[in-house]
Amino acid sequence: MVELAVGVIAAALVVAAWEGAARSGMIAPQFLPSPSRVLTALWTMLTQQNLIWHVAVSTARVWVAFLLAAALAIPIGIVMSSYRIVGAALEPMIDFIRYLPVPALVPLSIIWFGVGEETKVFLLWLGTFFQLVLLVADDMRRVPQEFVEVARTVGANSRQVMTDVALRSMGPTLIDNLRITLGWCWTYLIIAEIVAADSGIGYVIWTARRFVKTPEVMAGVVVIGLIGLVTDQLLRLLHRRLFRYL
Amino acid sequence: MSAYVQFADTAKSFGPIEVVRKTSLGLDRNSLVVFLGPSGCGKTTLMRMVGGLDQPSTGSILLGGEKVVRPDRRRGMVFQSYSSFPWLTVERNIAFGMRYRNDITAAEKAERTRHYLELFGLADFAGSFPNRISGGMRQRVAIARTLAAGSDVLLMDEPFGALDALTRERLQVELRQIQIREEKTIIFVTHDVEEAVFLADRIVLFSRRPATVVADIDVAAELGPQRPLEIRETQKFFELRNRVLHLIRHETGAVV
Structure with missing residues (x-):
């Protein structure tokens, strides 16, 4: 509870400092709009520009890509560590691919798909799968050998040993x-959503940027952050529920 | 009486490293045999081969005349590290020993679990997870699980090594009593001479690696089967302990 209060107070202080800096006029509003302007923009986007859609x-794209990545990474990761020969064969390739920046693969993915x-799903999957497989x-x-x-x-x-x-x-x-x-996927x-997209938060942010609508850009970023925060907290809750013995 | 556990010209190497030199040894049923020797001498490897977790490079191991080829529930392991499953309660950890048995009913499994909870003084902690109980209790859980599985042979690899002196002493007394009551064959690996003398019916002393038998001491003939704690203060116990220590120094050239 104390930790939650500290987190809320720290966030409130940052927002207050941001509001103060924006209102002081030291920074032009097209570079740093105040939080209140960002909130207003967010409200407009929600009520008039179909932001929920x-x-x-975006959430559907992220989850489809993430679930595909998890569905493949979990069994492959397990097989890689269970059979040395499989690990030896796959690990160098996976290490090579996971260091490739995802933006560098956009042209190739357009050619392919x-x-x-x-x-879009492929690019999100790409950023997640190769990291996850090594973590798994x-x-x-x-897993302790004694178990x-x-x-x-x-x-x-x-x-039975496996399950x-x-x-x-x-x-x-x-x-x-x-x-x-999942956080990395976001x-x-x-x-993923600047590739000929006509929907998604990425598309909204990218479109607002073209017209220098900085409050809308920041509102989009805030929405992504909020989704991340809520998802993360829900998964932490799930973790606590599933693993009460820890 | 023919030996229940038989090492028949058993030897083991890991690549170029010879760990156990050709060994022939027979262990009686319902006895507690301590494998004693310097750290890293190969005694754990010998025990793992009895468990079917490692295979001999040459020779074989027989259990009741049958060659050991893979692990099975007749030979249960208890490790030094706490091997209770953290996601299962104490009760479920013990019941896990019978999870894959189809020859007994669910009611029998529940009854056996209750029996071992009582026997090991764990009934009050049946619903607790292992991280909520002491190290001594966790080792009791591990031993209870192995007994519940119906193992004839308990293979114990320095199971009390990580415990404080008092808990260790209490568990040694309990183990001895349970071994007699439940009529189990126990192979107990340790490098602690006092523990070895207190627990053993028989001590098999191994050399430094590659392990070979350098002495075979019939402790039961000298101390008898019952081992109350006070036996540690008797002249007989001191003499035997000193004799074993002397053997270790001279026969293995090692300080254990």
């Missing part, structure tokens, strides 16, 4: 890593 579209939804492999490696051996000596077969012990043991760190990589949203 754009938020829903065109300018539809596939490209590490989670799997950290596996105890299960084997009470008669568990390989599948009853390894996945349960790695559960807390896996959920943490999913929470972190950071690629703007890049």
Whole structure:
């Protein structure tokens, strides 16, 4: 509770300082509009410019990409750490690809997938999958050998060791890593939604930028931040509920 | 009486490193045998081979005349590190030992779980998670789970190594009593001479790596089967402990 209060007070202080700086006239409003102007812009976007629809579209894109990444990264990561030969074969390639900046792959993804939804989801997936797969492999490696051996000596077969012990043991760190990589997925949203998009928060921000509507740009950024904050808190709550024993 | 656990010319190497030199040894059923030797001498490897967790490079290990080829619930392991599953309560950790048994009913499993909760003084903590109980209790949970699994042979790898002196002493007494009451065969690995003498029916002393048997001491013949705590203060115990220490110094050239 104290931590929450400290967090709220710190955020309020930053907003107050921002409002003060903007109102002092030291910085031109097209560079730094005041929080009140950003709030007004946000209200207008919500009531007149269908912002909720754009938020829903972006959220759907992020979650589709993220779930696809998780669905592939979890089994591949587990196999990579369970079978040394698979790890040795895949890890160098994954290391190579995960260091490639996502914007550098935009032209290639347009060539491959065109300018539809596939490209947007692919770019978001790209930014998430290769990071997540290595994190999952590490989670799997950290499952204590004693847990596996105890299960084997009470008669568990390989599948049972995996489902009853390894996945349960790695559960807390896996959920943490999913929470972190979901955050990364959101950071690629703007890049994904400037590719011939006509919807999504990235599109809204990018369009507002063209007309130097800085309050709208900042309102879009604030919305992404708020979605991130809420998602993160919900996943933390889920973590606490699922892993009461920690 | 033929040996229940039989090492038949058993040897083990990891790559170029010879860990256990060809060893032949028989262990009686329902006895507590301590493998004693310097740290890293290969005694844990010998025990893991009995558990089926490692395979001998040459020779074999027989349990009741049957070759050990893989782990199964007849040989349960208790490790030095706390191997209770943190996501299961004490009760469920113990019941986990029977999770894959199809030969007993759910009611029997519940009954056995209750029995071991009582036997190990864990009934009041049945619903607690392992991180809410002491290290000594966690080791009790691990032993109870192995017994609940129906293991004939308990393989204990320095299970009390991480505990404070008092808890360790109490668990040693309990282990000895439970071994007699439940009629189990226990292979107990330690490098603590006092612990070895207090617990063992028999001490098998190993050399430095590669492990070979350098002495085989019949402790039960000298101290008898019952081991009250006070036995540690008797002349017989002191003499035996000193003899084992002397053997270790001279036969293994090691300080344990």
